[in-house]
Amino acid sequence: MPGKKNPSVKDPKLYEELRDDGASKQKAARASNAAAKKGRSAVGRKGGKSGDYDDWTVPQLKAKAKEIGLTGYSAKKKSELISALRNS
Numbered sequence: 055m056p057g058k059k060n061p062s063v064k065d066p067k068l069y070e071e072l073r074d075d076g077a078s079k080q081k082a083a084r085a086s087n088a089a090a091k092k093g094r095s096a097v098g099r100k101g102g103k104s105g106d107y108d109d110w111t112v113p114q115l116k117a118k119a120k121e122i123g124l125t126g127y128s129a130k131k132k133s134e135l136i137s138a139l140r141n142s
Contacts, residue, residue, distance in 0.1 A: 064090030078141065107136040115139065 063069045065086040072082035107115065115135040119127035124138055 063087065081142075107139055 063083050063086055068089050069082045069086040072085055073079070077085070110118075112132050112135065115132065116127055118139060119135060122139075122142055124142060127135060127138060130138065
């Protein structure tokens with residue numbers, strides 16, 4: 055909802071940019087709040103430690119899905135698990 059203010063979002067401009075790029079509401083809020091707290095350049099350097107999900111085994115992907123609280127992952131194929139993890 056463009057124009058509607060959410061008091062829990064600390065950097066509304068970045069939030070809207072991320073939403074326009076297809077990020078989920080939660081993901082956009084987390085990123086914009088982290089950027090507001092630590093600075094955009096610090097947030098940009100964060101991450102990159104897990105490697106590409108395509109290189110992971112199905113058991114590794116399922117463990118990651120469980121770790122982050124996804125549901126319905128046990129019957130998914132590798133490509134579906136990767137998609138679910140990338141979009142969470």
